[in-house]
Amino acid sequence: MTRTRAEAAYLRSATAFKNPTLDLLHGRFAPFVVAVLSVVFTPDRPAVAVADAHVEVAEAIDELRAAGIDTDDDRRIPAGTAREICRGWVRVGWLGLQIEDDVEVYRLSAHAVGALEIAGRAGGGRARVSRSRVRTLLDAVDRLARDAESDPARRREALLEERAALDAEIAALDEGVVEPLDDEHLLEEAENVIHLARELPADFSRVAESIAAMQRDVVAELRRDVRPTGEVLREYLERGRQVMQATPEGWAFQGALRLIGDPEHIDDLTDRVHAVLTQPFSRLMTPEQRGDLDAIARRVEAGVQEVLTAQRRASHVITAQVRTHDPIRDRQVDDLLRSVMAGLHRWSQTRAPGRVEPVRTLPLADIGHLRRSLSDVRPPGAPEPLASGDDDVEFVDADTRAWGGPHYAELEAYVGGLDDGFDLATAFAGADADTRRPVDLVGLLEIVHRDGLIETDDVSVVEAVRPDGTTRRFAFGAVRAARHTRTDADD
Secondary structure (H helix, E strand, C coil): CCHHHHHHHHHHHHHHCCCHHHHHCCCCCCCHHHHHHHHHEEECCCCCEHHHHHHHHHHHHHHHHCCCCCCCCCCCCCCCCCCHHHHHHHHHCEEEEECCCCCEEECCCCCCCHHHHHHHHHHCCCCCHHHHHHHHHHHHHHHHHHHHHCCHHHHHHHHHHHHHHHHHHHHHCCCCCCCCCCCHHHHHHHHHHHHHHCCCCHHHHHHHHHHHHHHHHHHHHHHHHHCCCHHHHHHHHHHHHCCHCHHHHHHHHHHHHHHHCHHHHHHHHHHHHHHCCCCCCHHCCCCCHHHHCCCCCHHHHHHHHHHHHHHHHHHHHHHHHHCCCHHHHHHHHHHHHHHHHHHHHHHCCCCCCCCCCCCCCCCCCCCCCCCCCCCCCCCCCCCCCCCCCCCCCCCCCHHHHHCCCCCCCHHHHHCCCCCCCCCCCHHHCCCCHHHHHHHHHHHHHHHHHCCCEEEEEEEEEEEEEECCCCCEEEEEEEECCCCCCCCCCCC
């Protein structure tokens, strides 16, 4: 059925009002949102750390409420914490979350940038049809007609006319004829430049967001795995390398990048802006206008950097997805999820599903003893017990057990026969030769320490005998037994 003009216009208008830009300006908290976003995000600060943004939004809310903004109307400032408000802005598409240098940051979306630009124009003073804007329009139309002209003769004629006008102007300057423009006209020119510059951030953001959207489409198509892997690899790796050529916005940006991407062009633009700000007519501009004019070069540079960063991120994500893509694993996960959803659906259709106990811990598998070899069919068993006697043990040349640890049994029996408060060095010197090894000195000190010992400021020196007959002298702080040590040997 053919639609009427009014119906078609209404449908176009309804579609336009679904745009997040108009939704931001038409929302119940629109003045608050525009004010806070314009304060937190500036041309010199396009990205703000999440934690810093939450703090600054909370401070703005406190300041507005302290000023009585929210006293007579509870719809002027939204309820909730600053974090909840910012997360809500992310959900509706006014803010975007990104990771930059391992830090989570907020960035204004293209819709939010456009809304702030519209609000700035509407509240920034009078709107007028100036000579500057009309001339900009005429110059653009003239340039379009000249570029679209395919007849070489006509293009040559147009260039000759332009050269003749420039030669006439140069000749007038050589003769000293200068017609300076009045300050009002220069102010109109500056306002037109500012108007054009305010639209740049939204344009750059749209390019970056189109690249991010293309990246999500590529990854989603790759995960579907509906085509051979080799075909997917060739196509998407190539799109990852040439992501800027995959979107109309990218094509437009590539053309703009050839004009403003050179650092020398940015420096030249900065110098020209500073030269304009030193002219006498600049005193007629408001501080906001001077700030906007001074920030033009920084806005251009930040916008180019934003798009290039989005391009690098998209290429990295697509390449990483291609390298780590495992169709078999993804298919298994999908089958598992489908089976779980089907089971939940069947369970929910029962009349009395009952109460389901949640799984708080996963069960542990009791695997018992793992076999180490498959060649032995006999079940594993315990090893044979060790022989307790040592009658069948033969020692060559000497008993190597003499080099072992202290003889605790012999030392305890020896200590049991000593008087109370004996000196450790004296007791060690009176022991048998078999219990005067260096390690027995440590054992004797351990036995005395169990029942307490007394340390003095004197130094004791003892001579220990090794199993091979060599001696070793030791010096240590004098130690006495605190009380008599009773052992089983005393009984």
